[in-house]
Amino acid sequence: MQSSSPEQQAGRDKRTARRRLIRGAFGAPVALTVFSGSAVAGTVNCLANPPTTPLTQNIAPASDSDVFLRVQMRSKGNGSSNSTWVWGDDLLNAAGLVGKPGYSFLNTDRWYCVSAGTGGSDAGANQTGYTAGTTYASTAAMLTINNVTPALLPGSYIAVRVDPTTGTIVGVTNMANASALTRSCWSSFVKTI
Amino acid sequence: MAPAYGRRDGIAVEPVGDFWAAFSPVSGESILLNDESAAILEVLAEGPATTQQVAAQLALDTGDVAADLHDLVAGCWLTLIDSGLVQQLALDPHVGP
Numbered sequence: 561m562q563s564s565s566p567e568q569q570a571g572r573d574k575r576t577a578r579r580r581l582i583r584g585a586f587g588a589p590v591a592l593t594v595f596s597g598s599a600v601a602g603t604v605n606c607l608a609n610p611p612t613t614p615l616t617q618n619i620a621p622a623s624d625s626d627v628f629l630r631v632q633m634r635s636k637g638n639g640s641s642n643s644t645w646v647w648g649d650d651l652l653n654a655a656g657l658v659g660k661p662g663y664s665f666l667n668t669d670r671w672y673c674v675s676a677g678t679g680g681s682d683a684g685a686n687q688t689g690y691t692a693g694t695t696y697a698s699t700a701a702m703l704t705i706n707n708v709t710p711a712l713l714p715g716s717y718i719a720v721r722v723d724p725t726t727g728t729i730v731g732v733t734n735m736a737n738a739s740a741l742t743r744s745c746w747s748s749f750v751k752t753i
Numbered sequence: 754m755a756p757a758y759g760r761r762d763g764i765a766v767e768p769v770g771d772f773w774a775a776f777s778p779v780s781g782e783s784i785l786l787n788d789e790s791a792a793i794l795e796v797l798a799e800g801p802a803t804t805q806q807v808a809a810q811l812a813l814d815t816g817d818v819a820a821d822l823h824d825l826v827a828g829c830w831l832t833l834i835d836s837g838l839v840q841q842l843a844l845d846p847h848v849g850p
Contacts, residue, residue, distance in 0.1 A: 577766075577773060577791035578814045586815045586822055589789040589829035591775070591836050 629720045633674065634710035643677035643690060645710040646720055669698040671710070674718060755805060757842045758830060760797035764838055780837030790829060794838060801842050804830070 631650050635642040648670040673690045690696065763778040766786070773791040775784045786794070796802060796810045804827045805819070811826070812819035833839040 576768065577788050577795050578811070580788045581792055581811070581815050583816045586811065586817050586825060587787070587789055588825055589793055589833075590787045591784050591790045591829070591832050591838065 630717050631720055633713045633716040633718050635713050635716075636710040637677050641677050643710070644674040644713070644716075646672040646674060646718060647710070648672075651720065671696045671698065671700065672720075755803040757801045757803050758797060758807070758833075758839050759801035759842050760794055761838055761840055764794070766791060766794060775836070775838055777837030782837065784836045784838065789825070790833065793826065793829060793833070797839065 629651055631646055634645045634647055634650070636645070637643055672695050673692050675692050676690045690700075761777060761779055764775055766773055766775045768774075769785070773786040773788070775786050775791075775794070776782075777784065792811060792814070793807055796807050802810070804823060808822040808826045809819040811817070811822055815822075830839065830841070834841060
């Protein structure tokens with residue numbers, strides 16, 4: 561029996577993924593960056609259970625000109641009910657606005673509290689005493705205790721609505737409800753007006 | 754004219770269990786894909802294509818109506834581009850497999 565050439569092998573393999581598609585059940589294409597540890601398990605779950613139709617997140621924008629940025633979330637805490645945050649520097653990078661003036665939130669190393677924790681106020685705890693939807697300076701207590709700042713949450717992204725004229729955050733959608741996937745899975749959203 | 758999309762040069766895609774692992778030399782990251790995303794890359798391996806053309810090719814595989822797949826395919830471009838696997842090309846209605 562003759563062995564096949566690399567070209568013949570490539571030809572046979574070329575349509576493998578297409579052959580694996582289930583007839584009549586084309587789901588949403590999903591591509592997720594691989595992270596280490598437990599995030600991998602979550603990623604696999606996201607891939608295994610994609611929606612069969614694109615789901616939209618209902619967002620009520622102030623105007624058509626609102627700017628949305630996808631930014632990686634951060635969290636702080638000791639494992640349960642952690643507080644979650646958006647960091648101004650992350651927004652700055654996401655928007656490609658490093659070094660550009662005129663964006664008050666983005667330029668001043670501010671932290672936006674997405675959700676407050678419930679576990680206490682020491683350095684390793686979940687940081688109570690903060691209010692979701694409020695912006696804090698980097699000098700706030702939770703950022704100065706032992707210099708422990710909220711860490712990046714692998715695979716967790718959030719849609720942040722930014723006023724393009726001032727750079728301030730005017731809305732955050734945490735995808736807790738009517739999410740395309742779960743908050744840790746989603747990679748895009750559709751604005752509906 | 755609809756935008757066309759092309760598969761980035763040098764990406765590697767390998768099956769990993771029920772999924773696919775893709776490495777992008779552009780992003781330097783490995784990305785897990787489901788069958789749908791990997792299938793889109795396979796279509797683009799035959800040449801740049803528009804959303805409509807990709808949907809039409811995949812509809813032949815799945816027996817779906819191409820129009821039903823259009824929005825699903827359209828919704829994936831941003832993710833695939835961000836992942837360094839696909840690039841948007843100049844607007845050209847004539848490209849495609």
